Structures are given as C-alpha cells and as structure tokens.
Amino acid sequence: MKPIGSITLFYRFLDAEDRAIMDAIMEKATGYVDFIHMLGQHLLKTEASPKLVHVCVRLARTIESYGLMERLGERYPENDLIRPHYVWARVRTGTAEVSALEEATRVAIEAHHDDWIAFSFHFLRLSTDLPASTKAHLDNLSAMDRIVKDNPELSFLGSYVPYLISMDKEREGFIDEAIDLRKKSVAIAVEFDDYILAIPILRELAPLMMKKYPSEAMRIIKNLEDYYPHLGTPASESSYYQSIRGYLHLIRGEFDTSVEAFERAIDIVEKQHPFSTLRNVPHRLALTYLDMGRMESAAEWANFALASKSTSTAYPFLMPLAHLILSCALCETGDVDEAEEQLSLGHESSLKIGNESILIYSYYASGLIDIAQNDILSGMASLERALEIAERLIIRDRIHSILLKLVECEIALSDADVSEQTSGRWMDRLESVLLKDDFPGIRGLSSLLKARFRIKQGRIKEAYEILKETRTLASNPGLQYLNEKTDEVQSKVEHTSG
Known part of the structure; x- marks a missing residue:
C-alpha cells in the first residue's frame, strides 16, 4: 500500500x-x-x-x-x-x-x-x-x-475538536452549525492526508445533510468513492460505505438499491472483518423491507438483528428497535397478538434507555396494531405522535413512512367525494414534502395512493393515467419494486371497472 x-x-x-x-x-x-x-x-x-x-x-x-x-x-x-x-x-x-x-x-x-x-x-x-x-x-x-x-x-x-463540537450542535438541534463544523473537520483531515478520519466524518455528514439538503447529501457518495482508494480499497468493499449508501437510498425510497447496499454491507462484515460488528445495518435492512411491504423479509431481518452481537451489547438502543420493527412486520402479516408482545418488549426496554427516537417506532407499531384491530382513528392518533417526533428530529425515512400510512388511513375513511382532488390533509402534507425535494421512490408510492383514491372515487381513467406514470418511474434504478405495487393497484382498477 x-x-x-x-x-x-x-x-x-x-x-x-x-x-x-x-x-x-x-x-x-x-x-x-x-x-x-x-x-x-x-x-x-x-x-x-x-x-x-x-x-x-x-x-x-x-x-x-x-x-x-x-x-x-x-x-x-x-x-x-x-x-x-x-x-x-x-x-x-x-x-x-x-x-x-x-x-x-x-x-x-x-x-x-x-x-x-x-x-x-x-x-x-x-x-x-x-x-x-x-x-x-x-x-x-x-x-x-x-x-x-x-x-x-x-x-x-485539529479536526477532532470541530468534529466533537459539531456532534454537540447536532444534539442541540443546530443542524446548519453542525454541518459547517463537520465540513471544517473533513477539510483539516484531508489537508493532512488523514483519510481514515476524513471518511467516517464524511459518512456521518451525509445523513446529517439529508435532514436539510438532500441533493447535496447524495453528492457525498461520490466524495467517499474518491476518498476510499487512499486507504487501498474501493468504496464498494467497505461495509460502512455500503451502509450509508443504503440509508441515503432508503430515504429516497429507492428500496432496491438500499437492499442491495445493506446486504452487501452485511456480507462484507461477516466474511472480511471478523472483529467488527454489524451495528444497525440489519435494522435498516428490516426497515427497508418494511417500507417495501415485504413483511416476511422484514421480520426475518428483525429477528436477525435481535440475535446479533451488536444489538445486545455495545449499542443497547438497537435491542428495542429490533423488537419494534418486528412488531410492525408481524402486525402487517396479521399476527397481531405476537405484534403486541414485541411492542411491549420494545417499549419497556426503550424507556430504560431514554432514546427519544425509539419512541417513533413504538408509536408507529402501536398505530399499526390499532389499525389492524379496526380502530383506525386511534391508530392515526398514534401515528401522528410518531410523526411529531420524527419531524422534530428530522428523521426523513420515518417521516415518509408515517405520512404514507396516514394517507392510507385517510383514504380508508374518506367518503370519496368525486370533486375532491386529494383525500385530505395528510395527502396534502405528503405532496408538500415531495414538492420541496426529490425522493423518487416516495413520489411513486404517493402516486399509487393517489391512484387508489381515484379508484374509490370512481375516476378510473385518471387512476389508469397515474399508474402509467408510476410504471415509467419504476424503470429507474432502485425502483423496480414499484412494478409489483403498481400491479396490485392495477388489479384493483380492473376489478372495479368490470
């Protein structure tokens, strides 16, 4: 080297x-x-x-x-x-x-x-x-x-102190200050050819920037690809790079790319770095499958996370997170009793840790269970509590997931007035998020919900037009899963139209 x-x-x-x-x-x-x-x-x-x-x-x-x-x-x-x-x-x-x-x-x-x-x-x-x-x-x-x-x-x-102060600023909610300090830290490290320090700080900078500057955050992937060769290895062979790449694509709703990156990260850790831990990679892979609607895979990876060393030792907040993800997956497959048990386990252990972000998943799981028991209004109330925390902490992937579920509930409760252009305030909220930034997969999922709303209104022709657009979007990298979801909605259109 x-x-x-x-x-x-x-x-x-x-x-x-x-x-x-x-x-x-x-x-x-x-x-x-x-x-x-x-x-x-x-x-x-x-x-x-x-x-x-x-x-x-x-x-x-x-x-x-x-x-x-x-x-x-x-x-x-x-x-x-x-x-x-x-x-x-x-x-x-x-x-x-x-x-x-x-x-x-x-x-x-x-x-x-x-x-x-x-x-x-x-x-x-x-x-x-x-x-x-x-x-x-x-x-x-x-x-x-x-x-x-x-x-x-x-x-x-000299890069350590601004990096540590930036972490304090991030915890205090001063995101722009935290970003500037992280950038300063990276610049100092690169100046001294210290790429082993520059790279992890840059990896942390990417999701931080995703909170406010999504487009710029994606450019960090390219920077990482340029920096890794200085360590004698391509970025593609780094589990950390694959993990952050997977997370950024998860936020964008490019779930196929996200799954590929997370699975690659796990493969690298298991085969090449026996002293390393997986940390939250299995959890994020489980969340990706959850957001894709592939609940059996979500449950499989949540169980994998529960059994992994990193969940039970060095990172205690990951244990309740795995229980809560599993609760969501089980609920969506109809196993409500076991979902309630996992929710109880996750919520109890999360209270001992005091990590507020975990409450997002607790309220979300609680909401899904209420919805599964036909108490949609109560479920929506829990989802709104989850959304409030996610928006305050600016955890974008959960904001998207919760808004999509709220729109789904809203459609179920709507009276299908044919004059309405949206199902209500939650669809409006979701569309306003998509107007600000480009999240292609979330845009596709939003369109499918809009198509379902049009079906309920009896506006079948409009539903077909929306599905055509979604089918085109599904041809893009990372969005192939939209084809399967488009097929599901199209079958409803065909059934409704006769």
Whole structure:
C-alpha cells in the first residue's frame, strides 16, 4: 500500500526501529485495514515498544477492530499507554462497564503522558457519551483544543475538536452549525492526508445533510468513492460505505438499491472483518423491507438483528428497535397478538434507555396494531405522535413512512367525494414534502395512493393515467419494486371497472 498520513503522521513520535517495522509491513499490506491487522499480529508475536503498541491500538480503534484491541491489551497488560483503549474495546463489546472506561481514562490523563498520547485519552473520555453541558465534557474538549493550539506539530489533530463540537450542535438541534463544523473537520483531515478520519466524518455528514439538503447529501457518495482508494480499497468493499449508501437510498425510497447496499454491507462484515460488528445495518435492512411491504423479509431481518452481537451489547438502543420493527412486520402479516408482545418488549426496554427516537417506532407499531384491530382513528392518533417526533428530529425515512400510512388511513375513511382532488390533509402534507425535494421512490408510492383514491372515487381513467406514470418511474434504478405495487393497484382498477 502507499503511505498515507493516517499512519505516517505518527512517525515523528517513534524511533527508527519502530518506523522500520511499520515501513516493512506497509510494503506488504494491501490496504489500511490489512496494515493494521498485520501490524497487530506482529506485535502479538514480539516484544514491542509501548509507543508502537499505542499507535497500533489507536489505529485499530479507527476500524473498530475490538478483538485486536482486546488481545493487544491482554498481551501488554503493563502498558499504561494502551489500557484505556483496551477498556474502550471491552465497553464496546459489552464485557466492561462505561465506569471502567471513565476510570481508565482518568488515571491515564493524570499520568501526564506526552500531549499526543494524552490527546487520545481525552478523546476516549468523551466517547463515554458525557452530556455536552457537563464540566467533564467541557474540560476534555478544552484540553484537546489546548493541546492542538500549544503544539504546532500536532496541528494534524485539529479536526477532532470541530468534529466533537459539531456532534454537540447536532444534539442541540443546530443542524446548519453542525454541518459547517463537520465540513471544517473533513477539510483539516484531508489537508493532512488523514483519510481514515476524513471518511467516517464524511459518512456521518451525509445523513446529517439529508435532514436539510438532500441533493447535496447524495453528492457525498461520490466524495467517499474518491476518498476510499487512499486507504487501498474501493468504496464498494467497505461495509460502512455500503451502509450509508443504503440509508441515503432508503430515504429516497429507492428500496432496491438500499437492499442491495445493506446486504452487501452485511456480507462484507461477516466474511472480511471478523472483529467488527454489524451495528444497525440489519435494522435498516428490516426497515427497508418494511417500507417495501415485504413483511416476511422484514421480520426475518428483525429477528436477525435481535440475535446479533451488536444489538445486545455495545449499542443497547438497537435491542428495542429490533423488537419494534418486528412488531410492525408481524402486525402487517396479521399476527397481531405476537405484534403486541414485541411492542411491549420494545417499549419497556426503550424507556430504560431514554432514546427519544425509539419512541417513533413504538408509536408507529402501536398505530399499526390499532389499525389492524379496526380502530383506525386511534391508530392515526398514534401515528401522528410518531410523526411529531420524527419531524422534530428530522428523521426523513420515518417521516415518509408515517405520512404514507396516514394517507392510507385517510383514504380508508374518506367518503370519496368525486370533486375532491386529494383525500385530505395528510395527502396534502405528503405532496408538500415531495414538492420541496426529490425522493423518487416516495413520489411513486404517493402516486399509487393517489391512484387508489381515484379508484374509490370512481375516476378510473385518471387512476389508469397515474399508474402509467408510476410504471415509467419504476424503470429507474432502485425502483423496480414499484412494478409489483403498481400491479396490485392495477388489479384493483380492473376489478372495479368490470
């Protein structure tokens, strides 16, 4: 692989022997990930300097290679430069409590190591999800900022502070400020050839921009495709790239592309990165199938998510999410009793976590169950509560899904006055969303609902015209699933017309 700043920026802190080891491994490695694992294997077999092991676990953290980090920590138990990283990995895999990381980083910071080493401990300390308003959070941010400003040779670490502040701004709802800070962070990382930092920040920037600037968000996919080769691998071989690509297409309603990307991400993780976790990829794949109306596949992937390691350990909010997605899928297939059981499990565990976004899925599942029990008005009330949270948090894929379901309910309740152009306020709301931004798949699903409304009104010719447009739209990449849905509505037209 070619040398990149993500690795060589640390050379200034290592002696000639350590640099020679890294150079030799870099010549043999096929890319960044391969380099880290080769370096890790070398350090497991030999006695290495504390600083070189520290650099290795620091690099391993960037690819979430928890297994390697834990084994290095066990191999070098007396190396106080890597213990915080070792504990961080154990927290992520669910074998240690956050309090252990807080203690390990506190001890490491108080040991007064070199600034470039202390910087990483402050960063790990912040990864314990300290509330942005706490003194500890602000103290760690201030310390990181001071380290960079007081040491010109550490200017390559300057992208971390704006990135962390942007996360605070995002949590506070200041989306534009968060976007600007993320962009600044990416620019600094690229300036120093630190693509292993630029890429994940850019991946996080994409869904953030999707909240307010959908068209610009899609261009980030191209930027990622340009950046990944610097790591010695094409973007298509990255599970993270495929995951974010799948999510952006999910928001656009391009579900076929979304499924392909998520399945590719899972395949990469399972076959190529045994130390990684799947995180929320199975959940998003289940949601994609849910939005497509393929409930058996949605239930299958929700069950897969419930069984996956990442759901039960490092990311506890994913467990209730999987239960709630499964509840929705079961409800739509008619298994209402089991859907209620899954809703109860998901809602109970979500209350313990305090993650507000999970409530979207709880209210949505509750609404579907009420609708399945022929209490449409009560179901719509729950859907409206889900929509209120989704709109406030600007979670676009759920906004689209909830609005589509509300329109469906509205059509079921409408009196089919032939003079009406829409079924009511929810169809108006959905169409106003589609006027602002281009979400082709959602536009197709909206058109199919409009066709169903025309059928109910007896305006059969207009329904046929809408279906022709939808059929044309279905020929575009990612929208083939619309053909099946168009067939379903067309059969209703033909049945109605005689």
